[in-house]
Each structure stands twice: as structure tokens, then as C-alpha cells.
Amino acid sequence: MVEQTLGDKLARDILGRIRGGQILPGAKLNAKSLADDFRVSRTPVLEALKTLAARGIATHAPNRGYIVSSTALNGNVGSELDEPVPVTDLYYRLAEDWVGQEIPQDVTEQYLLQRYKARKSEVVGTLVRAVNEGWAERKPGYGWTFLPVVSTPEAFEQVYRFRSAIEPAALLEPTFEFDTQVLDEQERIQQRYLDGAIDTELPDRLILIGMQFHEEIIRLSGNTFFHQALVRVNRLRHLLELRSIFDRARVYDQFSGHLELIRLLRKGDPIEASFYMRQHLAEATSKKTSIQRAHVQNKIRR
Amino acid sequence: MVEQTLGDKLARDILGRIRGGQILPGAKLNAKSLADDFRVSRTPVLEALKTLAARGIATHAPNRGYIVSSTALNGNVGSELDEPVPVTDLYYRLAEDWVGQEIPQDVTEQYLLQRYKARKSEVVGTLVRAVNEGWAERKPGYGWTFLPVVSTPEAFEQVYRFRSAIEPAALLEPTFEFDTQVLDEQERIQQRYLDGAIDTELPDRLILIGMQFHEEIIRLSGNTFFHQALVRVNRLRHLLELRSIFDRARVYDQFSGHLELIRLLRKGDPIEASFYMRQHLAEATSKKTSIQRAHVQNKIRR
DNA sequence: CTATGTATTTATTGTGCGAAAAAAACATTA
DNA sequence: TAATGTTTTTTTCGCACAATAAATACATAG
Numbered sequence A, B: 001m002v003e004q005t006l007g008d009k010l011a012r013d014i015l016g017r018i019r020g021g022q023i024l025p026g027a028k029l030n031a032k033s034l035a036d037d038f039r040v041s042r043t044p045v046l047e048a049l050k051t052l053a054a055r056g057i058a059t060h061a062p063n064r065g066y067i068v069s070s071t072a073l074n075g076n077v078g079s080e081l082d083e084p085v086p087v088t089d090l091y092y093r094l095a096e097d098w099v100g101q102e103i104p105q106d107v108t109e110q111y112l113l114q115r116y117k118a119r120k121s122e123v124v125g126t127l128v129r130a131v132n133e134g135w136a137e138r139k140p141g142y143g144w145t146f147l148p149v150v151s152t153p154e155a156f157e158q159v160y161r162f163r164s165a166i167e168p169a170a171l172l173e174p175t176f177e178f179d180t181q182v183l184d185e186q187e188r189i190q191q192r193y194l195d196g197a198i199d200t201e202l203p204d205r206l207i208l209i210g211m212q213f214h215e216e217i218i219r220l221s222g223n224t225f226f227h228q229a230l231v232r233v234n235r236l237r238h239l240l241e242l243r244s245i246f247d248r249a250r251v252y253d254q255f256s257g258h259l260e261l262i263r264l265l266r267k268g269d270p271i272e273a274s275f276y277m278r279q280h281l282a283e284a285t286s287k288k289t290s291i292q293r294a295h296v297q298n299k300i301r302r
Numbered sequence C: 001c002t003a004t005g006t007a008t009t010t011a012t013t014g015t016g017c018g019a020a021a022a023a024a025a026c027a028t029t030a
Numbered sequence D: 001t002a003a004t005g006t007t008t009t010t011t012t013c014g015c016a017c018a019a020t021a022a023a024t025a026c027a028t029a030g
Helices: A006-019 A031-038 A042-054 A090-099 A109-116 A120-132 A154-171 A180-200 A203-219 A224-243 A248-266 A270-301 B006-019 B031-038 B042-054 B090-099 B109-116 B120-132 B154-171 B180-200 B203-219 B224-243 B248-266 B270-301
Strands: A058-061 A065-068 A136-138 A144-146 B058-061 B065-068 B136-138 B144-146
Touching: A006 A031, A006 A042, A031 A042, A042 A058, A042 A065, A090 A109, A090 A120, A090 A224, A109 A120, A120 A136, A154 A203, A154 A224, A154 A270, A154 B154, A154 B224, A180 A203, A180 A248, A203 A224, A203 A248, A224 B154, A224 B224, A248 A270, B006 B031, B006 B042, B031 B042, B042 B058, B042 B065, B090 B109, B090 B120, B090 B224, B109 B120, B120 B136, B154 B203, B154 B224, B154 B270, B180 B203, B180 B248, B203 B224, B203 B248, B248 B270
Parallel strands: none
Antiparallel strands: A058 A065, A136 A144, B058 B065, B136 B144
């Protein structure tokens, strides 16, 4: 994990809001309300604003606060803040190495500490995360064990079967709440990608957008357990997807499916929506597993 | 958490096996195989064996190892090891205090450290657990927030709705594997409690036995995601159950339901079993929620 | 009187060392 | 030669203190 203070993260997030059009050039960046919004104190927000000012995204007038500069959306002003969340994360390296059989099944913290030259807190944090995702376990005494889930090709199918059990069911929850704002937001996002961004965007980003859509929809069920289960399983799925062959063409089908789902939800017909969701998932499964098989066979052949 | 070394835990676990009839009086306690079994080294196993010998549960012959003494099952030989896992656990205290509105929604680690006079590692560990169960969150800056899930009466119903989505589905997994040993074991346990132990056992124990049954059955599905989701949701449910009124009569219905389910699984009819599971859960829900309502009303009346 | 700017306090992380627990290596006995 | 007993090594925990980050309190300007 690259050193990153809360102020840095906030700078990114605020810039994200500007890029996404939620905050317009010329608008005042009220420190207090931003702090409340992000549930932090003004201190890190102020740091973020200073960073943004230094990058030319905001201008500062003494005793009058910060304002989004008119050039904020020009070309690559402050682009160094845009994406560089560097994915050299220990988490990914560890997952990669485990799947690739580079590390033994049983390891000690010490071993990981040395192998990755990482800080202890980072190693422990990563292991805890892996435990949550179900691919690592603490041994009763010293040491940790990695479980084979992530490395098996069946995992893909199992995830999809699990999702098929919960996602359509979630739409039928009596507490389902039909939040127009969420639907609008998601429709906007999916549409934007369908209008072209699919061809240029990084695979990883597209995967995340797709997962986010499902998570947001399931969240409307009003039953946290469905939502939490999906989020958890999606984190693992993310790892699996990163290792599989990525098919952009499939994303078109997927995202237009999402728009159709929104349409059905708007119609106020949860049963039909639930049914459609089931289909939508089934499609993904069949295509996915054949891709996965091809992938595995290629590997064996080599 | 009361100081407890791995050796102490093993002593309990081994005694559990003796009490449960898995290891008989007179049998040799092979250190190596016990160590392998528990996935630890011989060191803590040896400590456990010493403890057991000191309590009169095992006898020790120099250079010949340990043997379960014939009096191991007599009366209260070594009973001090049986149950006393003291539930003064920070985890329970914290959950209790949060539900009872004794602590604020937002807290710092420091606050918890002082309030509970606990070690830092313990506090952090507990918070991580709470996060996994979905009733706590790290704030972006310093501090943690507790979420209302555990304290809402709706949580009960939501958990049951979630389980109704996953448990019957799990039984229909194509990878479902019908492990006679597991079924036998569970049948034995459920039968034993139906034969009388229900009236004497602690509520907490009965709750755990019931949860364990479901977890074991779902595990047979061969799809970890179902199993993991259930385990996770059950941990939270445990908290909820501890706070609700306990009805022993209900346990009879519940446990005989379990036996019926085993019978259907033995018949090799997963569809019927799945259907029965759905019903079984529905029953529990309806009874449960009415109890829960009564409970809430009582509280309000006071 | 509200938002900004600044100073102060508080919370948390990082580090290093000694203690305790567990694993691994070695020696010995049936 | 496999299991037991014993010693050595390794791993992890616990604690204190310094360093940093964030929250809070205070002062001031519009």
C-alpha cells in the first residue's frame, strides 16, 4: 500500500465529484459541508483543498476559502490525481502468487513480511481481508493457511450459482424500495459506458462498474444481509475476473441488460424484474464458464 | 477474553471428544496424531495432555504416553474444564452495550480501551469481528461507528428471509454431496437432545446446536459461498437470539424437523428436502417474530 | 453569526525490545 | 522405527514511547 493520508484520498474523491459533474467549476468548496459529507473533520479536508489548489483545480482567496477553478475540466489539469491509485497492493500480489502456486499453502507472518518487504500491519490487514473473502484462515497456533477457492475454476460457477440464489430473491423482498435517485444514477452510468466508453475503459474499471450496479440494485431490497453477502462475494469475484480473459463484447450485452432491468423496476413489477435478473445471471454464467474453460485449457497446453 | 493458551483450548477440545464418545476410556492419546488432527505442533498438545492428567482424565506412564483413564466419564471428573469458557468476552459485552444504548454510536478505540479495560489487540479484534458481522464500520478518519442492525427487531425477520433464499437453494446444488458420516453424526446429536437433554441444557448451547446443524447440512452442498454466507449470518443471529425470549418447547419442533430433513436427504430426494427446508424455516420465522413482537411490547410497556 | 484560518489536543500508527507461546530439531526409549 | 521425552529455535504477543494524522477548540474576518 502506498502511503496515503486521508487528505490525499479526499483530494481524489473531491476531484472525482468535479469530474463527474456533481460540483461545477466556479462553485465554492465549503470546508464544513465537505467535512460533514465525508464524515471527517475539517483538518483533512483542508489538506485536500490545498492539494487541489496546488494542482490548479481550485483557487484560494485568503479568508474566503476555495473555489473550483474554471480550468478544472480542461485537458489534463490535475490528471496526476485522477487514476493513479496504484494497484501494487500487497493484496493483489498475494492473491496472484497464491493462485500461481508461488507461495506454499501454509505460511507464517514472518515469511510474508520478508517475502514482500511489507509492514506488519499491512500483512495482517491483507490476511484479514483474505479471511473475509474466504481464501485464507488463521491456523490454531502460529501461521496462516491459504484455501484453494480462488485457484479453482469451479469457483466461478459457484459464485454465479450463489448469486442466482440471492439476487433474484432480493428483488422480491417486501422491503424493496424503489429509489428513483439510485435508478437514475445507475441508468446514467450504464448509458454513458454504452455510448462508447466501453471500448476505451480499462477492463478492471468495467468489471467494477458492473459489480457496483448489481450491488446498488440489491441494496434497494432494504435487507442488508442480501447486500452484504453480495458485496462480499463480489470482492472475491473481482480477483477471479482479473485472472480470466476479458471480453469487451460481453460488456455490451451485460450493460444493456442492466438498462432493461432498470426499465422493469421502473414499471414497478418486481416479479418480472426478479425473473429477468435470473436470466441475466444465467447468461453471464454460460458465457463465462466456457471462457474460463478455454483459459484453463490454454494453460494446460503450454 | 480470559487468558487462554492453545494448550488450554486443546485440553477442552480433547475432553470434548472423550465426553462425546469419540475417544473411549482406555484409549491411547497419541500425541502425534492429535497434533496432526488439530493442525498444531506436539508442544501445545503435550500441555493439554498434562492438564488432563492433572485433572484425572488421563493417566501418564513415562515413555509410554497418555491413556484416557477409566474414570474419565465418572461424575464430575475434570468438570472444571467442561463449560467454563467464560462469556465475559468483550464481544458480548460490547454487543450488549450497543443494543442497550449504553455506548454512543461513534466511538474511538481509546474510549473502548478505557471503558472495558481491555487490551488493544482485543478491542481491535472485536471490532474487526463486528465489521464482519455487519454491525460496525471504520470511520474514514479516526474512530468507529456502530450500525443499528443488531438492535432492530426487523433484523430477525431479515435474517430468516435471507436464509430462506440460500438454504433451500443450497440443497439443490449439483455438487451436493451426501456424506453419510455427517448425517449420522448430526442425527446422533439431534436425537440425543430430543431424548431429554433439551430440558437441561443451557439455551445458548441449544441455539448453537441448531445453528451447527444447518451449517453442516449446507456445507454438504459443496459450494462454500452458501456455507460461508450462512455461517456469517448465523454469528449475528446468535447475538439476536441471546437477546430474545427462549422457548424450549420450540426446540423440540425444531430438532425433530432436523431429523425429518435428514430422513429426506437419506432418501436421496434433494427437491423434497429443499422444499421441506423452506417450510422448516418458515415455521421458525412465524413463531420467532411473534415472540419477538411480544418481547418488544413488554419492553415498551415497562 | 457563519465560514475561514490557526493552534491545541487527542487518537492512532510505527518501532524496537523483552517475554511467552508454539514449532521444529534432536535424543531416547519400548 | 515410531512414538515419547527434551532441548533449541522461531514466531508472535505485549508494552512503552516517539512520530504522525485527525479531531477539536479557539480566534478572526466577512
